[in-house]
Amino acid sequence: MGRKNNGQEGIWLSPDADRRRLRDAENARRNRAEITAALSHGQISRRDLVKWGLFTTAGTIVGIDGLSPYVRAETFNAPFDDGSGIPTGLTPSPTFGVQPFTQPMPRFDVLPRNAVSTLSPAPTAAANTTQQLVDPALVGGQTGLMGPIEGRPPGPNWAHQGFAQFPPQVAIEVTTKPVTTNTTYNPGVTSDLNSGINPATPIPPKFHPSFPTQNANRVWTFNGTFPPKLMQVRYGEPVLFRHHNGLTTDITNNGGFGRFTLSTHEHNAHHGAENDGFTGAYFWPNEFYDYHHPWVLAGFRSINTGATDPRAGAPDGRGGINKVPGDWHETMSTHWFHDHMFTFTDQNVYKCNAGMNNIYSSLDRGNEGLNDGVNLRLPSGTAKDYGNLDFDVNLMLADKAWDANGQMTMDTFAFDGFLGDQMTVNFAWKPFMNVYARRYRFRILNASVSRFFVVALSDSSNFTQIANDGNLLPLTVPGLTQTDQLGIAERYDIVIDFSRYSPGKTVDLVNLQEHQDGRGPGQILSVAAALGGRSSDPAVGAFMRFNIIGPPPQQDQSVNVDTVPVALIPNPTLPAVVRRRTFVFADNSDQNQNDPITTYTGGGRWGIGANNTGGDGADHLEADFGRISSQPGFGTCEEWTLINDGGDWDHPIHIHFEEGQIQSRNGSAGNVPAWEKGRKDVYRWRADGTVVIRMQFRDWGGMFMEHCHNTMHEDNAMLLRWDLDSGTPFLSPLPTPISKPTGVTFQAPDEILPNP
Numbered sequence: 001m002g003r004k005n006n007g008q009e010g011i012w013l014s015p016d017a018d019r020r021r022l023r024d025a026e027n028a029r030r031n032r033a034e035i036t037a038a039l040s041h042g043q044i045s046r047r048d049l050v051k052w053g054l055f056t057t058a059g060t061i062v063g064i065d066g067l068s069p070y071v072r073a074e075t076f077n078a079p080f081d082d083g084s085g086i087p088t089g090l091t092p093s094p095t096f097g098v099q100p101f102t103q104p105m106p107r108f109d110v111l112p113r114n115a116v117s118t119l120s121p122a123p124t125a126a127a128n129t130t131q132q133l134v135d136p137a138l139v140g141g142q143t144g145l146m147g148p149i150e151g152r153p154p155g156p157n158w159a160h161q162g163f164a165q166f167p168p169q170v171a172i173e174v175t176t177k178p179v180t181t182n183t184t185y186n187p188g189v190t191s192d193l194n195s196g197i198n199p200a201t202p203i204p205p206k207f208h209p210s211f212p213t214q215n216a217n218r219v220w221t222f223n224g225t226f227p228p229k230l231m232q233v234r235y236g237e238p239v240l241f242r243h244h245n246g247l248t249t250d251i252t253n254n255g256g257f258g259r260f261t262l263s264t265h266e267h268n269a270h271h272g273a274e275n276d277g278f279t280g281a282y283f284w285p286n287e288f289y290d291y292h293h294p295w296v297l298a299g300f301r302s303i304n305t306g307a308t309d310p311r312a313g314a315p316d317g318r319g320g321i322n323k324v325p326g327d328w329h330e331t332m333s334t335h336w337f338h339d340h341m342f343t344f345t346d347q348n349v350y351k352c353n354a355g356m357n358n359i360y361s362s363l364d365r366g367n368e369g370l371n372d373g374v375n376l377r378l379p380s381g382t383a384k385d386y387g388n389l390d391f392d393v394n395l396m397l398a399d400k401a402w403d404a405n406g407q408m409t410m411d412t413f414a415f416d417g418f419l420g421d422q423m424t425v426n427f428a429w430k431p432f433m434n435v436y437a438r439r440y441r442f443r444i445l446n447a448s449v450s451r452f453f454v455v456a457l458s459d460s461s462n463f464t465q466i467a468n469d470g471n472l473l474p475l476t477v478p479g480l481t482q483t484d485q486l487g488i489a490e491r492y493d494i495v496i497d498f499s500r501y502s503p504g505k506t507v508d509l510v511n512l513q514e515h516q517d518g519r520g521p522g523q524i525l526s527v528a529a530a531l532g533g534r535s536s537d538p539a540v541g542a543f544m545r546f547n548i549i550g551p552p553p554q555q556d557q558s559v560n561v562d563t564v565p566v567a568l569i570p571n572p573t574l575p576a577v578v579r580r581r582t583f584v585f586a587d588n589s590d591q592n593q594n595d596p597i598t599t600y601t602g603g604g605r606w607g608i609g610a611n612n613t614g615g616d617g618a619d620h621l622e623a624d625f626g627r628i629s630s631q632p633g634f635g636t637c638e639e640w641t642l643i644n645d646g647g648d649w650d651h652p653i654h655i656h657f658e659e660g661q662i663q664s665r666n667g668s669a670g671n672v673p674a675w676e677k678g679r680k681d682v683y684r685w686r687a688d689g690t691v692v693i694r695m696q697f698r699d700w701g702g703m704f705m706e707h708c709h710n711t712m713h714e715d716n717a718m719l720l721r722w723d724l725d726s727g728t729p730f731l732s733p734l735p736t737p738i739s740k741p742t743g744v745t746f747q748a749p750d751e752i753l754p755n756p
C-alpha cells in the first residue's frame, strides 16, 4: 500500500476550507465524540461498535456519512483542490488571535523529595491491603463493600524486590488529579533562568495565558497542575514513589476521553516488574500504589560488586562520589514517566499524565564545574553539588488539539494515529525562552500520541547530540543541522551553543517533519520550506523561540562538545547470544482469546507476530496481558529482530526494562547512524525497515511489556507481555493480576506461547 492522500481519511481541514466542509466535519466530530465518550465511560465496547456495523473488524471506521469527516461521498477520492491534505479528524483548533512566542516557556515543576518518614502509612514490601470502604460509584452503586488502600497486586509475586537490600531513602509523593491552578511551582532555577516567570504567581491550567482555562475533567496531571513535573534522583539513593489516584469516582466525569484507572511506567527504569507500571496492574480512585525505584546500575549482582569504581557512582552531595555496585556503562540519564493503562494509554497520556525524570550519576552529575576526572561536565550549572538545572533544560514536545471553546479534545477514532494541530512545549503553546549566550543542554522528549518530529534551528546552525533515549552516547555527534526523526517516547539530548549569537537576536526551534496521517512520518521539509509555510500540516514550522539576552552571569565551564566528538559512555559488553527471536509489527491482526478483562477484542487493527505465533510469524496477535508471549532466560543475552510489516507505516517500538544495542538496520551495521550507536529503549524503522538489537536480561524479574509507542497503535492492540523468571519467590508461570476496586485477584495466564 502506497502512501495515500485520497481523502478517505487523514485530511487536515485548513481554516480556509469551505464552510460546508467545516460544518460537516464538526457534525461528524460531535457524533464521534459521543461514541468516544460512551467507550471511555465503559457504556459500550469496541465489540458493540463492530456489531452495530460502525467498525470493520480490522478497526477501520465505516464510511457512514455524518460520522467520518473524511467520507462525505463515495466518489471522494482526490485531495482537496485547495491543497489541504492531512488529518486531525477535527476542526482546526482556534488560537484566539494570539501570536506565537508571546508567552514564556515554564521550566518543569520539580517534585519535592521528602523523608520516607513523611509517608503515612509507611511503605511496605508487599502491597498494603488495609481495607477501606469502596465508593459505591466504583462498584455499580453497591454500598458497604470494602477494598484495599493500595492498588498494587497483593502477595509475594508483587512485593518489592530488593526492598530490604535497597530501603527507600527518599519519598516522592504525587497525586494524579483533575487540573487546577498551581500555587506551589518550583522551577528549581531563578527567574532570570526561567524567562522571567515569578514562581510565586499562581499558574492557571492554560496552554497560553490568553487561551481559556482548561476544565478540570479535560486535563489530568501529576498533582493536578501545569507545568509538567520533574523528578530528580541519583544512583544509590532508592526512591519510594507513592502515587495516589485522586481522580473522581464517576467514570463519566472525564470530559469525553480518558480512563480513571492508572498504572505508571517509569520509562525505562531498571527495577522489578512490580514497579514498572504493568498495563494490567492498574489502581483505582481513592487508592495509591507504591513504586519502589532502587536506582541501581544494571549488572549490580555480578559486576563491580565491591563498588570500587568511581565511574559507577553518584554525587554524594558534598563534592565526592558515593560508589555503587554495577556496570558504569549502564548509567542512565533522561527518563520520563507516564500512564500505561490497558487500552487507554493514548487518552491518559494525551490528557497530560506525563512527567520527566533526570537521573544523576558520577558521570552525569548536573554540575559542569566539578573536575574530579570522572564527571563529564555537561552543561548544567555549579551552585549545587549535583542536579543544577540552570543550563540543563527539559523540553516535553506534544501536539494537542482543542475545540471551539479552547478545551482540549481528542479524536480517539483516528485509528491510524491521532495528530493534534497545535504544538506545545512543557504544556505551553509555542512559547519563548530567554537564554544566555552560552552552551545549554536540552533533554527533548517526544510525548505525542502519534506524531514524529525532526528538529532544527531556524538559521540551520549546528548543534551536538549527546544522548539518545535514557543514555549518553559513546561519542557525541557534533555538527548536526537537524535531528533524526524523533519517534514517540524517544528522547534526544542535544547541546546548543548560543554564544554565537549577540544579545537581542532570536533563533527558533523548527519542526521539519510533516504528517499526512498518523500511520507514520511523511516527508521531511527543508528549514526554508517549513518556515515558509509550505506544508498544510499546521504542526510543521517554528514551535519555540529562543531570545538571546546577553553574556552569561558567569563563565561557561561545561565541556566543549561543539566541534569534535567527545567520549561519554562506551557500550556495556554483551555476553554471547543464546536465543534469537523475531517480532513482526503489522496490521490485520487476530485475537485468539476472549477474556473480558485481559483481552483486547473488537475493532483491533494492529498486532505482533513472532517466531512462536505460528505461520512463520504471519499470525499477528492482538494484545492480551494474560498471554505470556516470550520468556527470556534470566541472566542471558538475546538477539531480537524487529520487523516493520507495514509498508508506509512506522512504529516506535518500546521494550521495557532492558537497554538494547542496535546491531543493524535493514541488514547492515553500516546503516546504524552515529547517534544510535549507544543504548536505546525505543526503536523505529522507517517504512519496511528491520532493526536487530541485543539485550541482556538480568537483576530483576516479573512481567514486562513490548509495544508500539504510537499509543493509538499500542491501545489497539500492538502490545505483548514477556516474563522474566528471576527465581524465588516467583511462581512460574506468573498468574495475571485482575484489578478491581475491591482488590486485585489472580488468574492463570490465558495462553503461554512456546518459548523456542
Ligand SMILES: [Cu+2]
Pocket: 650, 651, 652, 708, 709, 710, 713, 714, 718
Ligand atoms: Cu505503531
